[in-house]
Amino acid sequence: DQQVKQNSPSLSVQEGRISILNCDYTNSMFDYFLWYKKYPAEGPTFLISISSIKDKNEDGRFTVFLNKSAKHLSLHIVPSQPGDSAVYFCAASFLNTGKLIFGQGTTLQVKP
Amino acid sequence: GAGVSQSPSNKVTEKGKDVELRCDPISGHTALYWYRQRLGQGLEFLIYFQGNSAPDKSGLPSDRFSAERTGESVSTLTIQRTQQEDSAVYLCASSLGLGTLGDTQYFGPGTRLTVL
Numbered sequence: 001d002q003q004v005k006q007n008s009p010s011l012s013v014q015e016g017r018i019s020i021l022n023c024d025y026t027n028s029m030f031d032y033f034l035w036y037k038k039y040p041a042e043g044p045t046f047l048i049s050i051s052s053i054k055d056k057n058e059d060g061r062f063t064v065f066l067n068k069s070a071k072h073l074s075l076h077i078v079p080s081q082p083g084d085s086a087v088y089f090c091a092a093s094f095l096n097t098g099k100l101i102f103g104q105g106t107t108l109q110v111k112p
Numbered sequence: 113g114a115g116v117s118q119s120p121s122n123k124v125t126e127k128g129k130d131v132e133l134r135c136d137p138i139s140g141h142t143a144l145y146w147y148r149q150r151l152g153q154g155l156e157f158l159i160y161f162q163g164n165s166a167p168d169k170s171g172l173p174s175d176r177f178s179a180e181r182t183g184e185s186v187s188t189l190t191i192q193r194t195q196q197e198d199s200a201v202y203l204c205a206s207s208l209g210l211g212t213l214g215d216t217q218y219f220g221p222g223t224r225l226t227v228l
Contacts, residue, residue, distance in 0.1 A: 004154070036219075043116070043203055043219030044155070089154060098143055098162060098207075099171065100217065102154035 003027050004092050006103035014111055019077040021106050023090035028071065031095040035064060035075045038087045038105070047088075048075070080110045114138070116220035118204050124226045125194055133189045133223045137206030144187050145207075145217060146179055148200040155203060161187065162209050194227045201225070 005024045013019045023033075032051050036044035050057040050064045050073070057064050063076045077084055087107050091100040117136045125131050137144050146158040157171040161181045172178070176194075181187040191198055201224050205217040 006154075041221065043205070043221050045219070046216045049216075091155075097168070098145065098160045098209075098215075099157040099168065100145075100147075100155070101157065102147075104152075104154040 002104075004090060004101050004103040006090060006106050008106050009104070010107045010109070012109045012111065013080050015082055016079045019075075019080045019084065019108055019110065021075040021077075021088050021090075021108065023073045023075075023103050025071050025073075025092050027092070028068070029094065030092040030101075032093055033064070033066060033073050034091045034093070034100065035062075036089045036091060036102075037084075038089065044089060077108075080108075082110050082112050084108060085110050116204055116206050116218055118202075118220040118223050120223060121221065122224045122226075124228065126228050127196060128193055130190065130192045131194055131225065133191075133202050133204075133225070135187045135189070135204030135206075135220060137185065137187070137204070138218055140184075140208070141206035141218075142184050142209035143207045143215070143217075144181055145205040146187070146189050147203045147205065149203060149222075150200045158189070158202075191225075194225075196227050199225055199227045 034049040035047040037047050038044040066073045087105045089105045091102045119134045142163045144161045147155040149155050159179045160168040176192045179189045201222040203222045205219045207215045207217045
C-alpha cells in the first residue's frame with residue numbers, strides 16, 4: 001500500500017528554467033509534508049516542509065504547494081541550477097509519530 | 113559539528129549470516145530512526161527510538177530484524193540469517209525529538225548491505 005507516490009521517476013530541465021516535482025498521497029490525515037534531496041552515496045538532506053494547514057511555503061528558490069482536496073503536493077525550483085541535479089523524495093508524517101513515509105523519488109537533471 | 117555517522121559504509125555477507133550495522137547520532141538528539149532503501153525504491157521506515165519510550169518497531173519486516181539503542185547515543189541494527197532480499201542501503205537519522213514541524217531528521221550516509 002503506497003501511501004505516498006511520485007509517479008515521475010525522472011525529470012530533465014534546462015538551467016534557469018522552472019523544475020516542478022510532483023507527489024500524491026492517499027491518507028488525508030497526514031499532518032505535514034517534507035521534501036528531501038539526495039546525492040549519490042550520501043544520505044538525504046532536508047529541503048523544505050509544509051504543514052497540512054497551509055497551502056504554500058517558500059524558501060529562496062524552493063516553493064512547496066499543497067492541494068489538500070487533490071491530495072497533491074509539488075516542489076517548484078526557480079531558477080533551476082545544475083547543482084540541483086539529484087534525487088528528490090517527498091515524505092509525509094503524522095505529528096508526534098516521528099516516522100516519515102517516503103515516495104519512490106524523482107531524479108532531476110538540470111542541464112547547463 | 114559532526115553529523116550522523118554510520119558504519120560500515122559497505123557490507124557484503126553470505127546468505128544466512130548475521131550482520132550488525134551501527135549508527136552514531138548527532139550529539140543531543142533524543143530521537144533516532146532506521147530506514148532502508150532498496151534499489152529503485154523510496155525509503156522504508158523500520159524503527160524509531162524516542163528518549164526512554166518504548167521504540168516504534170512497526171516497520172521491521174520480520175523477526176530477523178532487531179535494533180537497540182544505548183541511552184541517547186549509539187544504535188545497532190541487527191539482521192539475523194540474512195536473505196538476498198535484505199540487500200539495500202540502510203539509513204539512520206536522528207532529530208531533536210521535539211515532535212513538531214521543526215524536528216528535522218538528519219540522515220547519515222547509509223550502509224550498503226549486499227547479501228550474496
